[in-house]
Structure formats: C-alpha cells, structure tokens
Amino acid sequence: MNSRIALTLALCLSVFSCGRKSDVVELQNWNFGGLPQQTAFLRERVAEFNRTHPGVEVTQSDKSWYMIREILYASFAAGAGPDVMNTHANYAAEFSQAGYYYPINRFPDFPQVRQWFVPRLMESTEYRGNCYGLPANAIAFVLCCNQELFDRAGIAPPKTWSEFRAAALKLTRDTDGDGVVDQYGLVLMGGDKGGFAYRLIPFFYKAGADVMSPDLNRIEFNSPRGVAALQLFADMYQQDHSITPGFLAYTHSEVSDLFANNKAAMSIEGPWFRRMIEDKVPGKGMYVVPVPVPDDRIAEYDTAPTLQDLVMYAINARSKHPQEAWELLKFLRNPESDQFWVTEDLGALACTTSALQSPAAAKVPHLPVYLSELKHARPWPAHPQITAIAGNVFTPECLKAIVGELSAQAALDRAAREAQRMIDEHR
Known part of the structure; x- marks a missing residue:
C-alpha cells in the first residue's frame, strides 16, 4: 500500500512540475492608492505588458495608500515585498538609505530614459547621487x-x-x-x-x-x-x-x-x-x-x-529580477503611458515633456495653473x-x-x- 501511495505522489509531483512556468520570470507590482480610474488604467497597462513580454508575468496587487509606509517597512524588513511599487518620491532618501530601493541609474539606458521627464521632477527621485525611481505623477498644492x-x-x-x-x-x-x-x-x-x-x-x-x-x-x-x-x-x-x-x-x-x-x-x-x-x-x-x-x-x-509632491515607481533592492523590473518600470512610465494622464484625466499631472506639451494637454482643466505652480514648487527636504x-x-x-x-x-x-x-x- 505504501509503495502505491508513493508512486501516486511521485506521479502527481511530476505532472505538477511539468506544468510549472519555470522559464517565466514572475514579478510583483504593488499599486498603492489612486482613483478607481487610475487603478483600472494600471491594470490594463500591466495586462498589455504581459501580452507583449512573453517571458515575464506581472501580478498587480492594490493596497491602501494610507498604510504605504507601514506595509513596505514590514515587507522589506522581512526580506520580502514587491519587485516594483509606486511610492512618495520623498521616500527616496529614507528607503534608499535603509537599503530597500535599487539605484536605477545603474541601468545602461538610464540616461536616455531620464530625458523623457521634466528635469525638476527627476531631481526629486534622487538621493546622494543616485536615482531611485521614475516619476509617476506630479502634484502642486x-x-x-x-x-x-x-x-x-x-x-x-x-x-x-x-x-x-x-x-x-x-x-x-x-x-x-x-x-x-x-x-x-x-x-x-x-x-x-x-x-x-x-x-x-x-x-x-x-x-x-x-x-x-x-x-x-x-x-x-x-x-x-x-x-x-x-x-x-x-x-x-x-x-x-x-x-x-x-x-x-x-x-x-x-x-x-x-x-x-x-x-x-x-x-x-x-x-x-x-x-x-x-x-x-x-x-x-x-x-x-x-x-x-x-x-x-x-x-x-x-x-x-x-x-511639490511626486509619486514615483521604484524597484526593490532585493528583487531577484532587477532587469525585468526595469523593463516594467519603463513600460509603466514611458511617454505613451504618461499620455493617459492627460487624455483620461486620472487625477494628477503627467511627468513627461511630450505629454505636457501635447495638444490634448491644452484641454485639461486648470492645467496652466498647476504647471505654473509646479515650475516654482519645492518638495519636502x-x-x-x-x-x-x-x-x-x-x-x-x-x-x-x-x-x-x-x-x-x-x-x-x-x-x-x-x-x-x-x-x-x-x-
């Protein structure tokens, strides 16, 4: 009887392992907060990334913005957490010093990617000479x-x-x-x-x-x-x-x-x-x-x-797949994606020069006031x-x-x- 059970278990394990996606890189993307329209847009964007990147599978989890710091600290301290996440840009100093954020300026194509964004906003993601995220949406109070x-x-x-x-x-x-x-x-x-x-x-x-x-x-x-x-x-x-x-x-x-x-x-x-x-x-x-x-x-x-406030997308310093996480980061924040912040009115300001200078931007209510204020705004130290x-x-x-x-x-x-x-x- 024991030999039959062992054989059955072996067959089950064999079938299970054959069905595993061992050749697919799995990434976790944690989305903190946002209006319902933002969350829906991000899910569509992640689904498109999965369709166009067959070697990578991203799972999105939506979490409370009001618990963002506590959730991330608990996860990072346990050696876990997502591969990619959206956070306050002013976390760049705190979380990078703790060793939780990956310096994205290490990627070879970072200088080209940096050019997508309004320079003042990119500066808000930096700490002690390194850059720890790509701007997601900008805010001027x-x-x-x-x-x-x-x-x-x-x-x-x-x-x-x-x-x-x-x-x-x-x-x-x-x-x-x-x-x-x-x-x-x-x-x-x-x-x-x-x-x-x-x-x-x-x-x-x-x-x-x-x-x-x-x-x-x-x-x-x-x-x-x-x-x-x-x-x-x-x-x-x-x-x-x-x-x-x-x-x-x-x-x-x-x-x-x-x-x-x-x-x-x-x-x-x-x-x-x-x-x-x-x-x-x-x-x-x-x-x-x-x-x-x-x-x-x-x-x-x-x-x-x-x-000035800014939300950025960052990479977990302990991610096992930083290069794939970087590809996801770029996909979520490239000029094409950023254009949706203009055309779909997602409740914050676009961050790329091309989106802010697009014809559609001229139709966004109150945008001139926000852009004027953003030009002179200051972030938290x-x-x-x-x-x-x-x-x-x-x-x-x-x-x-x-x-x-x-x-x-x-x-x-x-x-x-x-x-x-x-x-x-x-x-």
Missing part, C-alpha cells in the same frame, strides 16, 4: 474654491492672506436661518497626519519659511515666517470660527463631501480634487488658484513656491527622517496651536526641538 459659493457671495478667489481670511469669514454662514452655522469658509484635513502637513506647508513656503537648512542639518520651520503662517490658521479657527469645527477628524472623504455639498468654500488640494468633486456632483464648478501669499509678498504671488517629522511631530503640534492648546510659537518650537533631536540622532 493649490487653493480650490467652491465656484457656486464664491459667485453667490460676489467675491473673487483670494490672493493674499488678508483676502483669504476675509473670504473665509464672509463665506461662513447660517444659510437656513436656524441659528446654526452650516457653511464654512475653509475645511482642513486634520484626521490624516501626513495629509494635514502637506496642506499646511504650502503656506510656510509661500511665506518664505524653510523646513530645514540647505545642508539638512538644522530645523527652521519655527522661524518668524513659519510662526506667522501657523498663526493665520489659529486666528481663523479661534477668532473667526471660519474653519470647519470637526476638521480634526476629517480625511479625504469628509473634505470632499463638505466641499461638494456646499458646506465648505475652500480647501487646499491637488489635481485629484476636481475629479473627486466631479464624481460626487457632476458639473460642479471650482476656481483653482495659487495658495495665497502674505500681504507683503503680493508681488511674488505667481512665483512664490508651493509644495530630502532627509531620511522627513516623513516621520512631518506626520508625527510637525502635524500634532500645529494642530494644538490651531485649536488653542498652545501658541503658534510654542507649538513650532516644541516640534522643532523634537525634529532636531531626530536629525541629530540620525547623523
């Missing part, structure tokens, strides 16, 4: 204004901080006369620590404040200009009551709901916001303008930097600790200042001390 509410109030989108504060106050109203305010001038995303930092820092940059010194050795966001930026929001919340009172719990969903349903007049956002609102209320109009500047910097309204500083140190202290638990100066000083400690320990 702007001020989105509810067109219906602004037109009804007869006011124009603000350019200066005083205009911004006045507009928010005027647009904070009890619309149905029941004695309860039901429309607010500004909605903030306080329930997402990273998302909040990304929406507050544009005001610091517009004011001329820096997050860190140029040599990345010193924290500088608690400068007088930084304090003034934070004080603006504290005054709007505590004195004017023009910021939605529940903002500490808000994420994308609540922010877009309030804006779409005329409960909020302004939000600090990126190019995805128009599509989010369109999906909720088709045809709803909005004004998209640069983030306002301090009154004494009105001459720099069109050139003062906002925050390329320091390995910047993600932790922004979400875990900067945001909590700034929120305390806005709601009145600390003064703006005290909050930023506390955040600066802790951030400086993190930087000093990292040297």
